[in-house]
Amino acid sequence: MSFPAFLAALSGGDLPADAVREERCLREPIGCGQALTAAGTGRMFLSPDETAAYQDEWRITGLCPDCQDRIDGGDGRG
Numbered sequence: 001m002s003f004p005a006f007l008a009a010l011s012g013g014d015l016p017a018d019a020v021r022e023e024r025c026l027r028e029p030i031g032c033g034q035a036l037t038a039a040g041t042g043r044m045f046l047s048p049d050e051t052a053a054y055q056d057e058w059r060i061t062g063l064c065p066d067c068q069d070r071i072d073g074g075d076g077r078g
């Protein structure tokens with residue numbers, strides 16, 4: 001099972017692809033379900049590279065930066 005499919009199963013069938021298409025985070029309990037804007041996530045990043053890294057992750061997992069950090073242990077990236 002792929003990681004996105006694993007997340008989808010945990011989240012009751014809410015697929016990362018659905019979250020990305022609707023520009024939001026996966027629904028709870030995996031994500032927070034908050035809307036994301038096309039320009040980003042509403043969060044301040046240290047650099048364009050960091051922004052791109054989080055957006056790439058979001059397109060794969062459907063998780064916003066806050067949720068990515070939460071699942072990763074909150075130690076950030078880059």
Ligand SMILES: [Zn+2]
Pocket residue numbers: 025026031032033034063064065066067068
């Ligand atoms: Zn989230």
